[in-house]
Amino acid sequence: MKRLSMDDRLAKNRFDSDDHNSHILVDKEACRSCGHRACTYCCPAERYKWDTINDKLSFDHVGCLECGNCRLICERLNQGAEGYSWNYPGQGIGIIFREG
Amino acid sequence: MSDEKFQVIIIGAGVAGSAAAYRLAKAGREVLVVEKGRAPGAKNMTGGRLYTYALEELMPGEWADAPLEREVTREIMMMMTPEDCVSIDSTFGSLEQQSYTVLRAKLDAWLAEKAEEAGAMIIPGSTVDGLIFKDGKVAGIKTGDEELEADLVISAEGVNATVAERSGLIRPVNLKDIAVGVKHVIKLSEEIINERFNTVSGKGAAVLCVGDCNRGISGGAFLYTNKESISLGLVVDSQSWKNSKLPLADVAESLKQHPALARYIEGGELVEYSAHLIPEGGFNSLPQLCADGFLLAGDAAGFVVNRGFTVRGMDYAILSGIAAAEAANEAIEAGVYTKSALKSYENKLQQRVLKDLGVFKKSHDYIAHSRHLYTTYPRLAADLMKNIYNVDGSPAKLVTGLVKQSISGKISYFDVFKDMLKGGRSL
Numbered sequence: 165m166k167r168l169s170m171d172d173r174l175a176k177n178r179f180d181s182d183d184h185n186s187h188i189l190v191d192k193e194a195c196r197s198c199g200h201r202a203c204t205y206c207c208p209a210e211r212y213k214w215d216t217i218n219d220k221l222s223f224d225h226v227g228c229l230e231c232g233n234c235r236l237i238c239e240r241l242n243q244g245a246e247g248y249s250w251n252y253p254g255q256g257i258g259i260i261f262r263e264g
Numbered sequence: 265m266s267d268e269k270f271q272v273i274i275i276g277a278g279v280a281g282s283a284a285a286y287r288l289a290k291a292g293r294e295v296l297v298v299e300k301g302r303a304p305g306a307k308n309m310t311g312g313r314l315y316t317y318a319l320e321e322l323m324p325g326e327w328a329d330a331p332l333e334r335e336v337t338r339e340i341m342m343m344m345t346p347e348d349c350v351s352i353d354s355t356f357g358s359l360e361q362q363s364y365t366v367l368r369a370k371l372d373a374w375l376a377e378k379a380e381e382a383g384a385m386i387i388p389g390s391t392v393d394g395l396i397f398k399d400g401k402v403a404g405i406k407t408g409d410e411e412l413e414a415d416l417v418i419s420a421e422g423v424n425a426t427v428a429e430r431s432g433l434i435r436p437v438n439l440k441d442i443a444v445g446v447k448h449v450i451k452l453s454e455e456i457i458n459e460r461f462n463t464v465s466g467k468g469a470a471v472l473c474v475g476d477c478n479r480g481i482s483g484g485a486f487l488y489t490n491k492e493s494i495s496l497g498l499v500v501d502s503q504s505w506k507n508s509k510l511p512l513a514d515v516a517e518s519l520k521q522h523p524a525l526a527r528y529i530e531g532g533e534l535v536e537y538s539a540h541l542i543p544e545g546g547f548n549s550l551p552q553l554c555a556d557g558f559l560l561a562g563d564a565a566g567f568v569v570n571r572g573f574t575v576r577g578m579d580y581a582i583l584s585g586i587a588a589a590e591a592a593n594e595a596i597e598a599g600v601y602t603k604s605a606l607k608s609y610e611n612k613l614q615q616r617v618l619k620d621l622g623v624f625k626k627s628h629d630y631i632a633h634s635r636h637l638y639t640t641y642p643r644l645a646a647d648l649m650k651n652i653y654n655v656d657g658s659p660a661k662l663v664t665g666l667v668k669q670s671i672s673g674k675i676s677y678f679d680v681f682k683d684m685l686k687g688g689r690s691l
Contacts, residue, residue, distance in 0.1 A: 165450070165520045165529055170513060173448075173537040180302065202506045208446045208539035210513050230307060231539040232424040236439045237506045251426065254408065256302035256389030263449040263493070263536040264309045264368030 186225035191247030277304035280562025281420030283585025289382035305372030318579035332364035333490035334468030343642035344475035349524035402557035434551035441545025447497030450532035475642030547625035587612035630690035
């Protein structure tokens with residue numbers, strides 16, 4: 165099977181996304197001082213990227229698989245530091261696994 | 265408000281929650297299950313395989329219509345280097361088959377329906393925001409603008425147990441006790457799967473792989489045959505992966521290219537890409553399992569045992585759901601919901617779930633910290649087999665010589681001995 169881009173992989177899934185309200189909040193300015201940026205290589209859906217031009221984190225909650233790995237590898241999300249929070253989306257929004 | 269009060273509210277319609285709901289409803293209790301997914305199973309994922317003795321215990325003789333994919337009649341262990349692979353391929357004609365591959369969207373929907381038929385009320389699409397406390401006792405849940413009261417709340421909310429954590433009932437889960445799983449579901453016809461795995465409809469294989477597939481990080485890859493699809497994925501220790509700085513999604517995608525796996529999925533079409541966490545910490549990471557008016561079951565409680573060759577979680581989830589329902593029934597009979605009254609839950613779990621977790625309490629530490637398992641040994645196995653089968657006209661050597669040649673310079677005999685001894689005592 166040929167390699168698929170992340171967009172192509174995620175396009176196979178069913179999502180009912182709230183495009184405007186993210187269930188995960190991160191403070192991209194504050195993220196500049198992060199020493200490991202583990203979110204950029206530990207997220208199975210590659211939702212976190214380091215924007216090298218602006219030297220800033222970019223994050224897109226749409227396409228999140230809601231695994232919760234970022235909640236654990238990021239100390240700030242884990243401790244709910246100011247500007248950071250991790251929740252499941254409400255009202256059945258978000259990923260809808262049809263296989264699981 | 266009193267007429268809206270339930271006897272039991274269960275958070276989560278996964279296998280633990282629905283098992284508890286099924287049992288409670290059968291006992292005539294007023295039970296409500298609140299599920300965050302659009303439908304039961306919508307947020308859940310497994311590798312995965314279910315050991316079906318647990319379904320038999322939940323509903324003796326009543327699970328014939330469960331949406332199981334294929335009975336696992338063939339177990340394959342693969343040790344991989346980037347190019348080579350050594351497999352141990354086992355079929356047990358002498359054993360009653362005990363496990364089936366499953367897909368959670370179907371399985372969970374079915375089990376929730378069973379609970380509903382038995383009389384439980386299930387509300388999907390509702391995320392629980394918090395618990396209601398009265399005089400220090402859990403007395404219900406908050407979801408959206410609503411508050412729903414109950415004599416007892418069972419949290420079967422899954423591995424990210426944010427409700428129980430944030431209400432202070434359990435300590436937050438620790439990164440070192442978590443593994444992350446990534447899975448591709450690849451569609452292929454039933455006939456092609458039968459052919460490729462040398463099997464017949466209804467029967468199939470479970471493949472577990474270590475080595476290059478997980479880049480030497482604690483964990484492994486898996487492949488399960490479903491009826492008309494293949495589940496192919498990767499499970500790795502979250503903390504070790506964080507330390508490795510390797511791109512997880514890329515490595516998971518590369519699985520599809522490894523020659524030992526690629527041939528099984530050739531021509532298939534990806535139909536779903538998913539990810540989920542697994543609480544692998546085991547016995548040493550168990551949280552508090554009960555509080556006043558509150559019980560914890562399934563992944564939320566961390567009832568998983570990973571021994572490398574078998575990974576069990578869903579069966580323990582079902583058993584814990586049954587135990588929670590029994591403990592809840594006793595509490596309702598007695599009209600007492602204190603933590604000490606609910607201790608009977610732990611006693612019931614002690615018979616098997618906690619007993620197993622206790623027996624394998626060293627397995628997580630062994631699997632997470634024996635680095636040779638994922639690097640040196642797969643390489644040794646591949647080299648040894650290559651040497652054994654190699655005939656190129658050069659002077660031949662006895663097997664003992666080949667073993668020495670394969671091991672030489674890669675690992676000390678003492679380390680091999682230590683890993684074997686420790687493995688034997690941990691797994």
